[in-house]
Structure formats: structure tokens, C-alpha cells
Amino acid sequence: MATVFKMYAIQSVGRQLVLLCSWLAAFGISAVAAHPALPSQLVFFSPSAEQRALDAGASDAGALDAGEKKAIQSFSLTMPVDQLHLAELSLPVTLPELTDDARAHYRDYLRQHVKIYRSAERQQVIDWSISGWQLDTTLRETFGTELIAVTIRAVEPLPSTALLDVDTLVHRVVNHRTLVTLAYATSTGGGNEGQISRHDFQQRYQAALAHDGAASGQNDSAHAAEMESGWEFWLRRKYTEIPMAQVYQAQQDWLADRATSRRSNLGYLGYGFEHIAFGPDHLMFMLCLLLPAPLWGMGLGLSTAWSAGRVPSWRRWGTPVLKPLAIQVSCFTLGHMTSLLLAAAGWMLMPVVWVEIGVALTILLTALSVLKPNSKPGALTFALTLLFGLIHGSAFAEILHQLNRQGWDLLWSLLAFNLGVELMQLLLVVALLPPLLWLASRHTRVFLRLQTVLAVALAAIASGWIVQRLEWLPMTVSDALDRLSDGLPVALACGWLLLLLVIWALSLRQPPQLVINTDSLKAKQP
Amino acid sequence: MALANLDIKPALLALALTTSPLFLSGCGSDSSSSSDSTSETTSDSSTDSSTDTSSDTSSDTSSDTSTDTSSDSSSDSSSDSSTDSSDSTTTVDCSSDDYATELACAANALLDSLDSSQLATMQYDFSDSEARTVWSNLPTGNVQRNGVKLGDMTTAQKALAMNLASVALSDAGYLDFQGILAADDYLQEQGGGSDYSSDNYYFAVFGTPSASDQWQLQIGGHHLAYNLTYLYGEGYPVPNHFASEPKESFVLNSETWAPIEDEGNAMVAVFDSLSSTELSTAYLSGQSFSDVLVGPDNGSGTLPTDYPSGSDRTGLLVSYMSDAQQALVVAAIEQWVRDFPADVVDSLMETYTSDAAFADTYVAWAGSESAGVDIDNTSTYMRIDGPRLWIEVAVQGGIVIRSETHYHTMYRDKTMDYGNSL
Incomplete structure (x- = not known):
């Protein structure tokens, strides 16, 4: 895919802007095409303590059952900017830079479309804040759009009874889908599980794209295989709920699975x-x-x-x-x-x-x-x-x-x-x-x-x-x-x-x- | 019904069709050597109507293919003497009164021509629902398809594969098929890169082709997915994705192609016939589309559940439309459904266009309400949503040809995708 767009690769930011403007002029308001229509991705971060425990056999891994440490408290949400504009016309169709204004705008949008409830009855809400922002413009040439990623951190570890309702984009962009996965938090951010390294960010996104097209769950990248649990499902227009019980179950299965597969008898x-x-x-x-x-x-x-x-x-x-x-x-x-x-x-x-x-x-x-x-x-x-x-x-x-x-x-x-x-x-x-x-x-x-x-x-x-x-x-x-x-x-x-x-x-x-x-x-x- | 463009010279069209088995392997060199002989063929089909032309020439195609495989060396296959000699050892004459038998025979002819490793790659278990649902709109570099691709076949195998496609599709459908392959070569020519190539289209067979058994034929590549399921002779040509960039006609090696133009125009004609009130009834307010709604199944192994329901399922009921308008709807439906042989789709057409069905069939569109149904606008979206029938067209931004939009389309049967046999 990338080769296709090499001829369009623009080195300087200035030229990129010129090109962008000409696109806008050519196509009118919803000008910039993303192809294929990129999915969003939601990644739950399994706390890194377990990763260390399993990967290194460290700290006796008793932390596994120490409740608090295992609990998932944050997730990242990556969305294509152009489709966000389709979903909410007041959001920009393209986002060369992540300004404070833009953040405020996206935050308001997310407030409406990301809900965390304490239980399936949807009586009590668990509040959250955005602990990390990232704008990726490097895939622009390939996909015709920037990607915006936020890390959403709940005010408390999410109980297994919790229910997420995430209808970002799909409330309006009917064909849109969001891939939900579970990954170990990377420690690149100095132990802050909310940090996403640029590398992981792109890797995940590419993986999401491949999944969007193919069923073969085989991940080519060894790195990604280490990172990702393999558990996934798609949020769609009519399916916007994520019961945390499912996520925790996936986490359990994953830990057991990894430990077993890594260690055959000898x-x-x-x-x-x-x-x-x-x-x-x-x-x-x-x-x-x-x-x-x-x-x-x-x-x-x-x-x-x-x-x-x-x-x-x-x-x-x-x-x-x-x-x-x-x-x-x-x-x-x-x-x-x-x-x-x-x-x-x-x-x-x-x-x-x-x-x-x-x-x-x-x-x-x-x-x-x-x-x-x-x-x-x-x-x-x-x-x-x-x-x-x-x-x-x-x-x-x-x-x-x-x-x-x-x-x-x-x-x-x-x-x-x-x-x-x-x-x-x-x-x-x-x-x-x-x-x-x-x-x-x-x-x-x-x-x-x-x-x-x-x-x-x-x-x-x-x-x-x-x-x-x-x-x-x-x-x-x-x-x-x-x-x-x-x-x-x-x-x-x-x-x-x-x-x-x-x-x-x-x-x-x-x-x-x-x-x-x-x-x-x-x-x-x- | 791909060639509405009257600029297309019948001679060129006929040339493309008569050399079809060879066309894809090396259209440039073949066409020059065979143009003399085919021009005579063209003079027979003298009408200017594109419909007539395509049906005439396509019947030429099938007879031409059968002569090829029965080693009756015709003038235009001189450049492929090796094909003839290998074919002569495996003479295949599949003509039969029974369509299902003929098709199974054509499929088995292809399978029989493969070596063991190719066969292992092309043939899957019919029960492998996950594999049966693997297909995509994306280039093959992004998503690996099932089966063996044309580029990995010998000339003889390729001829058998194209013959199989010509039997599996109607004349109009086969022409569309060739057009979509040509579009990929065109994209490569336009600097799209080597991922785009008519070589990158795959053939896969699930089960053993037989008129008295269950099996599925899958043909796919960039912008194309045929999933043809046959249950004891009964055929279901769904889900069917096809798309093309560019959406309008293009010229490749002095051939003019327009695989998806008719489909788009027929769909637009429906909306153009609507009054402004009807148009706003048909508008899906509060909904946007960045692509088709019920796209690739991604190896789910199950039928999709994403069809609109409740308040999402709106639009203009076809039964409320005038006879003239309904005729346009039928014509649009035919653009997709009639890509498959009458033996397979006659009964489906009846089902989809019955009064009862039309009483529950909506035409609907989305995009910029003020701009109207404008196929030059990305995110313009059109669909026909019946109790079973599902046809949708999404306008996409240009990828290689950035200045133009292109279509993604789906034809599905809500209950009978894959013959409901997953």
C-alpha cells in the first residue's frame, strides 16, 4: 500500500499544506478521502506489573491476585480525523496540529460518546479524564488522514461489573467500526501505562487495518504478538457496549495462555x-x-x-x-x-x-x-x-x-x-x-x-x-x-x-x- | 452491462472478448497479432447497442474458449501453441443442458489441471466457514486471498480459470469481471504500483464441484469478491463485492473499459427520478458513510448482523413509487443481480422485485443533503434495502487517481449469503 502513495509523498510541511488546500478545493468540504475507511481502535491496557512478572519471572507474580495491581484503569482510543469530521461536522476534516482548541473540542465530543458505568444497570457513572494525547500525521500519505489517539483513564480501577458504552463515530458514521483489543502497557513512558510509544501506536494501527481486511489472526510482527493478547472484537453501530467482565476474562485467559505457551516442561x-x-x-x-x-x-x-x-x-x-x-x-x-x-x-x-x-x-x-x-x-x-x-x-x-x-x-x-x-x-x-x-x-x-x-x-x-x-x-x-x-x-x-x-x-x-x-x-x- | 459508453469501438470490444482467455496474460502483444482475424468477427455483430454487442461477442467468447480447449487451433491462439498442446491432452468439453453440471465441469477442469501443491492451495473444505468468509475490497497486498492467483497459473490453467469465470458469470458479469481486472492494470499504469495487477486475482474452490453436492467458488482480488455457493445445483451468487477505480470509463492498451459505470448510472437514475420530497424521504438523516455498511466478512464464519433495523432502516418505499420509477429500481437491481447467469438469478430477481418485496424495500441515500446525490462527492451513498436484497454503493475518494472519486459496492442477500450454508 505504501508504495502506491510514494509518488504523493510530500517532504515539506509547506507543500503538504498546499496539497491539502488543493484537495479541499477539489472535493469541497468533506474532501479528504481515507482509503480504506480506517477503523478506530480501542486498546485496554493490562497493567505492566503482570507483564514484568510473566516475562521475567519477577517479583513472584503474586501481584496477579493482588486485585488492585491487575485492575485495568485506562485504555487508548485511536480514531481517523476525517471520519470524525463525518461524524461531527464541527470537528475539523484535517488536523495538522494538535492545538489546545482542538483538544477541547475533541474532549467535548468524547464526553458525549464514551461512557463508563459502574454496572450494566447504567445507574452510576465512573468519571474519566484524558491522560494522554497523540496526533499521528505520518500515515497521512497512506490513508489520506491523520489519526488522533487519546488515553482515557478512569478515576478508579474499573470493576469487573463495569460497562463501557463507546459509540464514537458509529453514532453517525454507520459503517464505522472500532477494534477492541487488550495489550500490555508498554513501559516506554516510564511506568505510566497511559503512554503510547509512537512505534506501538502505528503498529497497533496497522494491525487493526490488517484485521479489518483479513480474518487470519496471524500477526506477522513478533513485537505485536508479544504485545497483543489476541483477544479482540469489533464495536459497531449496533454494538457499542463493552462489559468489563469480558475484558477481565480475556486478561485471565491471556495470562494463563502466555505462561503455558512460554513454558513447556523443560x-x-x-x-x-x-x-x-x-x-x-x-x-x-x-x-x-x-x-x-x-x-x-x-x-x-x-x-x-x-x-x-x-x-x-x-x-x-x-x-x-x-x-x-x-x-x-x-x-x-x-x-x-x-x-x-x-x-x-x-x-x-x-x-x-x-x-x-x-x-x-x-x-x-x-x-x-x-x-x-x-x-x-x-x-x-x-x-x-x-x-x-x-x-x-x-x-x-x-x-x-x-x-x-x-x-x-x-x-x-x-x-x-x-x-x-x-x-x-x-x-x-x-x-x-x-x-x-x-x-x-x-x-x-x-x-x-x-x-x-x-x-x-x-x-x-x-x-x-x-x-x-x-x-x-x-x-x-x-x-x-x-x-x-x-x-x-x-x-x-x-x-x-x-x-x-x-x-x-x-x-x-x-x-x-x-x-x-x-x-x-x-x-x-x- | 458494463459498457454503456458508445464511444467504444465494437472492433475493440470484440477483440477484447474473443481474446479474453489470453487477454489478461499479455494484452498488448496478443492484441496486435490477432486484430486481423477478430475484425471479421466484429463485422458480424454490427449493432451499435452496447447491450447487443456484449451479448453477441460474449457468446463468441464462450465458443472461442471451447475451441481453445478442444485444441481446434483457431487463428488468434497462434501465439499460444504450448497451451494448445497441453490442452489437447486434457480435452474439456463442458457444454451441457444443465447449467449446474456445466459449471461443475468447468471448475473441475481447472482443478484437474493443477499440480498437487496448487491444488492444495486452491481447494478448501466446504465446511471451512472461516476461510469461506475471507475476502476483501483491499488490494491483495493488504489482505491475503484464498486460492491460487492468475499470475501463478500456467497459460493453460489461466485459460481454464477464465473459462470457469465466464461460465460462472453472465455475459455482462464476465465483461465487468474483465473490466475490474483491467482497472487494476490501469492503476498500475497510472503509477499505482505493482500491487495493482490483473495477475493478482485469486480462484478458490470449497468442496468438490458437483451439481449434486454443495460447493463454493470464490474469485477475488482488489475491488472484487465473487462468492458463488451452489447447493445441490441451486446457486447463490452472494455476497458479491465489486468496485472500480476509476468509476468512469478508461482506456488501457487502446481498449476502453467501464466495468462499474452502468451500475452507478442505473443507481443514480433512480434518485434522479425522485421529486424533492421523495428525495428527502429517501435521505438517511443523521447517518454518514465512509464506506459500504456491510462490507467484507473478514473470515467471521457467520452471516453479518449489521443490516439496519429499527429507526436506522428508513428511506423511500419502492411500493410508493410510480411504475416508471419502479422500473428504474428494477433496472438498477439487475445491474448487480444479472451479472450472474439466468439459471442462477431468475428466481432471485423474481423474489427481489415481487410486490411483496417492494412493499418492504427502501431506496435510501446519504451524503451532503444540500448537494444531493452527487457521485463526485466522497461519502455520497446509495442503497436498495429489501427484505432480502441488499445493494449499496459508497462513493470513495480517489486513491491512485486522486482527482476522481470511485465506487465501492455490495450485493448481498440478507438470508441467503453463502446459500445460508455457513
Whole structure:
């Protein structure tokens, strides 16, 4: 299609206006033809928290059932300008620029044609405002019209009993249709689900056009397939109602569908992997477990060994450090697995809302325990870790619940998942422990400071989560916290690299004194 | 009834028709080589009336096609000796007293000529309602059609496909069909791009063609969708979308075509005959149309439910109109319905134009009320809305030829689209 219009592509805005005027002169008032008569599109935004949870296995996805977070509160509505003029002659036939006047005009129009009712009885109205505007003039050459997009945000999350009545355009343009779809909110707008990136905007619109013509629901673009739920229906002249129950049902089906299709049995291994690697909850918890460990070996000659330029023997650090750490990590996995199995069998240990808060609480407690000097692991610590594992597992159980997996399938996926978790934890230990050990034994004071800073930071974030999950945080702070949490895995990786660099630098500055050079080279290796 | 334009030279018209199976593959080269022989044919059909001309020459077409396929090498197929040789191995003579048998035979002849992968692409299950309802007004680059396109067929297969179309359509309908294909080549010539081409028209068959079974023939491309459903010999040529840019006559390779001009003029004639009071009764106030109302089914797998009802269903009742006006309505209806053979549509015409039907049939229009029914205005809209019959014409802005408007039209049967067999 685009090629057809290449010859009409006008580079400069000035020439475009001249062309526009000549069209207007040629065709009279309703001059500019859109071909094909473009449909409108209405996209519900499924909150991005779930997307992160599913795409990255993050934050244990317990948010899925936390009501508030799942609730849809906004949708975008994209309409062709020329047909809006057909529908309401006082609206402009073409809109080169989105002026304040134009906004006011369209807002008035939308007020009349977008209604949100609390229930099907249409007794109570839920108010809404326009939280975003966009004017797309780039498709003008192709379709002969601009597209105007608004993001409509209700004053509260839409209850599943709510009913939308949207008769934009169709109240008058009898053949017009509006494609209703469900998409994940893109995070391009910095967590504001109302923001539509230009790319997505056009992509969606092209998709709508293709759908208008063809039934084949196959979307060519992988990007679009990721974004769109695949659920859709058309609003038409005689069908202008959208029951929110349908939208929420579609959301449910979609989440279950995505989770299942992304994870066939072995895929769960990777899921477990990601679960730890990219889930801020888990990373933070693991970090809390690792932080005190190097000190358990203190006073056992580790430092002397390092100073002597030798890798300390197993006796010196294996038994006091690695063994309890391994037990502790295993306890965590055991707890994790147990609650998953219980959930699979249909037993939930506690309500999901409390699980989320519980997870944050475990991190807070573990982080605080790091600050406590001389916290050598004992039976009590192991028991607590087991308990914490149980809590973390419960959070994930909810997502598994959505997968509709049963019998052997479920067992296999659980095993694979836990294997993934175990492997990733092991990798973390292997990557993090040696530099921490080295730092603790060679530069104990630096290590202690690092430990304190990290523990306080982790405790602060965990406290933030607790408040957030109790829903006491204002929206903006909550969004900021979400972004911060999402950045944690990357921050950790960067921190780790930085630590290695520091160690390298320090070891250069302090060449070992009592040994020959070849040994010192060896010492650098860990 | 596509060629009302009396400027069209009968010789050119006859040429186009007699070479029709080859016309699409390479009209330019073929026409020059065969013009001598066809000019004799033209001298036989000497009347100036376009109606007569088209029926005369079209009967030539069918006989010409049958001679082609029976390898009786006629003068104008000299450039296609390969066609003849391949055809000679699969001689197809479908002529039959029974229309349904003849059509099924022509369809099977095309299917038999395909290799296995082509066959898999062209033939669908009759029960595949979703696929049966996939068609569009858009260029094929925008919406993938069912089946195999003319551009992917061998010369012999193409001849069989065009023969099938000529059997499936009436003479007037076949002429319209060729005109719509020519319009796409014309759009390409006008700089529209390679998406527009007579090569991009698809043939698809649902089920196994037979006079004693259920099957559907689908022919479609840009601005065209024939959905011909046959239920045990009974045919239903709906839904039928056809459109053309430009809407008036155009010249391509010195042939003059006007596939949709008659349809538009016949529709306008109905409204031109109305008094100003009648015109305002027929006006759909409060309604605008940016395109036809009941357009492509988009693979819905079901019959559309968007027909107007209640206060939306208004207009001027045909039964209130004078005999002369009613005759114009009948003539307009015929422009769409009579694109299909009398065997298929005689009974439908009777149903659509009965007194009982006219007592519930509205003519209606929309657009700028002050400007009136002006086909040069985008968003001018005309329709005939009966208890079963649904014909609508929407005036669209120009796409390639920006200075002119063009038509989108639909012919549907509210209850018998797809033979009501989805």
C-alpha cells in the first residue's frame, strides 16, 4: 500500500499544506478521502506489573491476585480525523496540529460518546479524564488522514461489573467500526501505562487495518504478538457496549495462555533460572544470605592464607563458610519446593496478599540479621530460612495455579523449575562468594562497610515493598520503587563487576611480600 | 452491462472478448497479432447497442474458449501453441443442458489441471466457514486471498480459470469481471504500483464441484469478491463485492473499459427520478458513510448482523413509487443481480422485485443533503434495502487517481449469503 502513495509523498510541511488546500478545493468540504475507511481502535491496557512478572519471572507474580495491581484503569482510543469530521461536522476534516482548541473540542465530543458505568444497570457513572494525547500525521500519505489517539483513564480501577458504552463515530458514521483489543502497557513512558510509544501506536494501527481486511489472526510482527493478547472484537453501530467482565476474562485467559505457551516442561528449568536471576525478591534474599557468610571463616587463618598468596585450604573456608551456606541455600529451596507442591495439591499456606508482604518481610529480617555481629548460622537460622523458602514458594504458587497444569506435567514442571532455581543459586554463590571472601579476609574493614551499606539498602527497599504491598504508598512513589526494583538485577551484576575490578586494583597495589612471583599470579586467579 | 459508453469501438470490444482467455496474460502483444482475424468477427455483430454487442461477442467468447480447449487451433491462439498442446491432452468439453453440471465441469477442469501443491492451495473444505468468509475490497497486498492467483497459473490453467469465470458469470458479469481486472492494470499504469495487477486475482474452490453436492467458488482480488455457493445445483451468487477505480470509463492498451459505470448510472437514475420530497424521504438523516455498511466478512464464519433495523432502516418505499420509477429500481437491481447467469438469478430477481418485496424495500441515500446525490462527492451513498436484497454503493475518494472519486459496492442477500450454508 505504501508504495502506491510514494509518488504523493510530500517532504515539506509547506507543500503538504498546499496539497491539502488543493484537495479541499477539489472535493469541497468533506474532501479528504481515507482509503480504506480506517477503523478506530480501542486498546485496554493490562497493567505492566503482570507483564514484568510473566516475562521475567519477577517479583513472584503474586501481584496477579493482588486485585488492585491487575485492575485495568485506562485504555487508548485511536480514531481517523476525517471520519470524525463525518461524524461531527464541527470537528475539523484535517488536523495538522494538535492545538489546545482542538483538544477541547475533541474532549467535548468524547464526553458525549464514551461512557463508563459502574454496572450494566447504567445507574452510576465512573468519571474519566484524558491522560494522554497523540496526533499521528505520518500515515497521512497512506490513508489520506491523520489519526488522533487519546488515553482515557478512569478515576478508579474499573470493576469487573463495569460497562463501557463507546459509540464514537458509529453514532453517525454507520459503517464505522472500532477494534477492541487488550495489550500490555508498554513501559516506554516510564511506568505510566497511559503512554503510547509512537512505534506501538502505528503498529497497533496497522494491525487493526490488517484485521479489518483479513480474518487470519496471524500477526506477522513478533513485537505485536508479544504485545497483543489476541483477544479482540469489533464495536459497531449496533454494538457499542463493552462489559468489563469480558475484558477481565480475556486478561485471565491471556495470562494463563502466555505462561503455558512460554513454558513447556523443560522450559520450566529456564523459568526457575530467571526466577532467581531477574526476580528482585530472590536476588535480594540471596544477597542477604551471602553477605554474612565470609565472616564465618574469620579467625580461622583465612586472612593469613590470602596474605601468603595461597588459596586457602578447604579446611580453612570450606567447612566454616561453604557448608553452612550450602545447607542454608538448600533449606531455602526445600521450603520453596514444599510450598509449591502444597499449592499444586491445592493447599495454599496463606492468602496471596499476605504472601507478598511476607516475602518482603523475610528480606527485611534477613537484611537486618546481617547487621547483627557474629551471626553464625545455627539450627535456628536454618529453620528460619526454611520458613522463608516456604513463603517465597507460596508467592510463586499462584502463577503455577494459572497454568492449569496437572498430574505428571505439573510434577515435571515443578522439578524442572526447582532445578533451575537451585542451579541459579549455585551460580550466584560461585560468582559472588570468592570475591567477597577475598575482600573480607584481606580488607576486612572495607568489607564490613560494604556489608553495612548493602544490608541497610536492602532493608530499606524491603521496607518500601512492605509499605507498597500494604497499599499505603502513593502511586508515584510506588512506580519509582517498581523501577528501582526492576533495576536491581542489573545493578547487582554491575556491582559484581565493579567488585572484581576493585579487587584486581587492590591486588596490584599490594604485591605479596613473602613469596615469589609465580605464586602471586596464582593468587590472583580466584 | 458494463459498457454503456458508445464511444467504444465494437472492433475493440470484440477483440477484447474473443481474446479474453489470453487477454489478461499479455494484452498488448496478443492484441496486435490477432486484430486481423477478430475484425471479421466484429463485422458480424454490427449493432451499435452496447447491450447487443456484449451479448453477441460474449457468446463468441464462450465458443472461442471451447475451441481453445478442444485444441481446434483457431487463428488468434497462434501465439499460444504450448497451451494448445497441453490442452489437447486434457480435452474439456463442458457444454451441457444443465447449467449446474456445466459449471461443475468447468471448475473441475481447472482443478484437474493443477499440480498437487496448487491444488492444495486452491481447494478448501466446504465446511471451512472461516476461510469461506475471507475476502476483501483491499488490494491483495493488504489482505491475503484464498486460492491460487492468475499470475501463478500456467497459460493453460489461466485459460481454464477464465473459462470457469465466464461460465460462472453472465455475459455482462464476465465483461465487468474483465473490466475490474483491467482497472487494476490501469492503476498500475497510472503509477499505482505493482500491487495493482490483473495477475493478482485469486480462484478458490470449497468442496468438490458437483451439481449434486454443495460447493463454493470464490474469485477475488482488489475491488472484487465473487462468492458463488451452489447447493445441490441451486446457486447463490452472494455476497458479491465489486468496485472500480476509476468509476468512469478508461482506456488501457487502446481498449476502453467501464466495468462499474452502468451500475452507478442505473443507481443514480433512480434518485434522479425522485421529486424533492421523495428525495428527502429517501435521505438517511443523521447517518454518514465512509464506506459500504456491510462490507467484507473478514473470515467471521457467520452471516453479518449489521443490516439496519429499527429507526436506522428508513428511506423511500419502492411500493410508493410510480411504475416508471419502479422500473428504474428494477433496472438498477439487475445491474448487480444479472451479472450472474439466468439459471442462477431468475428466481432471485423474481423474489427481489415481487410486490411483496417492494412493499418492504427502501431506496435510501446519504451524503451532503444540500448537494444531493452527487457521485463526485466522497461519502455520497446509495442503497436498495429489501427484505432480502441488499445493494449499496459508497462513493470513495480517489486513491491512485486522486482527482476522481470511485465506487465501492455490495450485493448481498440478507438470508441467503453463502446459500445460508455457513
